[in-house]
Amino acid sequence: MKQNRPQHSRRSWLRNMALAGSAGWLASCRQEAPQAPAAPGTKADYSNEEYVWISPHANLPLYKAHDHPALLVAAKELGVKATITGPSTLDMGMFVSMIETTIARRPSGILISAWDPSVVIAPIAKAFEAGIPVVTVDVDAPTSKRLTFIGTNWFDLGVRQGEAMAKALAGKKGKIALLGLTEQYIDQQAFAGFRSVIEKAGLTPMEPQHDKGDSAVAARVASTIIQSTPDLIGMAGFDSESGPGIGLAVKEAGKIGQIVVTCVDAEPVHLNLIKEGVVTAAIGQKRELFTYLGLRVLFDVNHSPLKFTANDRKAGVSPAPEVINTGSYTVTRENVDVFLKPA
């Protein structure tokens, strides 16, 4: 007769595993004690500090080319760990969930690219309650409890683009098409800045059209706008794929020189279009500064000896600047060769 294995041994095994797991989890929840200052003449070891960058579309090519490398450079200089995370899509639910999971890990600081500012208010508040400093980079959440925003002022970027457009059109009158991610907060800021300049110049901005952040869609939309608008004299793109798409549409319609094109970002594809004379001006962002300065701000918040009150946190005084505007620059045919050379 087969001897039955006693049931309680499997039960007790499961119980013991559960207890061990809980003990391990509780141990990991223990907050790190603040690090004692380094003895004079010695370099402090911050290698146990982790700073986390989170954004939707975490694998966006622009991030991989600019933001991520700069974050890792800053981390190396400071001797801390940097982690890059976030959903690979624009899934806001997943984004919030990942922020909250990150908070539970108790990092030394978090850099968030807000994308939808309203969505991150609650998770940033949770981070604040947990004593974790948060900065926003690239896209701000101004009504949240973030310490600092580091990024481009998109209204100013729109103004810069508007100035380039108005200058190139030199008094001509007609319609200007706008393409971008129309529901995005930063694009809306840029549209407003752009309109504030071109309307004063007597130009007529059209209703912004969505290009889904895809140059193929941008080309499709732009080519239809070209056909449907006889008095079109300019087109402005507001996401990194708009410029290439608009440029393609203008080229294929045989309208180079007849339609002035301006766009955002100054990647090789945009610079080549300037060189070809298809695009008049590209407004570049200093994206590396977002994460390089963002991590440094968080590090300083954690380690700076500067104090404004006996308890800055209780007093609601932020130990960091409110906003760091990293600025932008304009690339035209006059200076494009400088940008085309490798750095």
Next chain:
Amino acid sequence: MPESTSTPINPPAPVTRKGGFRLTRETVLLLLMLAAIIGAAVAFPRSFPTWANLTALLRNMALDGVMGCGMVVLMVSGVFDLSVGSMFSMVGVLTAWMMTSAGLPPVLAIPAGLAIATLGGILNGWMVAKVKVNALIATLGTMQVFRGIAVLVGGPGIANLPPQFSRLGQTEWLGLQSPIWLLLVVAVIGQFLLARTRFFRKFYYIGANPKAALLSGISVEHMQIFAFALMGLLAGLAGMTFAARVATATSTSGDGAELRIITAVILGGASLSGGRGTVWGTLAGVLFISLINNIMIFARLSPEWQSIIIGCVLVIAVGMDRFLGRKK
């Protein structure tokens, strides 16, 4: 399972009715398009009915049409591929990388890129046909993988492509750009193969009843792998052509293309459950979506309303043939 040595039963010919006019989904679509064209021509007489607008429309729908020709074969056989948009981007990027960083001439990089595309399709086919993973899950997975590869290799984009390569996407002949000619060639060949050849008509049989198809001696697994390989090849060809047209390979191109193409194929008469669909119907579906998008921009509708209207039009167009009592 080895193929049976008995003669397989002929796959069913597409249903036709002698004499009389039959309201199929394709004819409903064509009537709707005609109504839209007439309406737009009346509303925008100077700018809509022009050669420039027509060529722009055709140019912009061409590569969706090429991919649609592959998707209809899959959907006729009862499956679909969600990775086509990512494949489009990945192959464009990899081909560009081979020409710029690896220094391969276009005459070698292009076949290599097409080979990668076909292998990607075979991978999808193997997972679905041999490993029996659901097509939705399998291709959802490869969609992520291919997109990740595109971003890893392509970064913010690979520019400065060789002029001999870019010319392939930019050459004009008789006033039409090369992507349009590519679509015409693929569509004519595709329609002939799907409608007239015994081999391709087996896909209808597989889609209608895979078990019966297997019992009648059709190697369902091999046929499915072939269909996915063909889809991969066409998606890669489309991606390469787009990179040539723009003279840049971008890792974000083709995002969302799969849903657009599947929608067009269904609009053109195919069914998610398989067994029906034609290349001409697919092209009608692709043209219909492009035309509606074109007209909405002419009408200056905001992007939000464009999304709502395209959704409603699709439901109406697909619902029309149910209402008219279409025979299965």
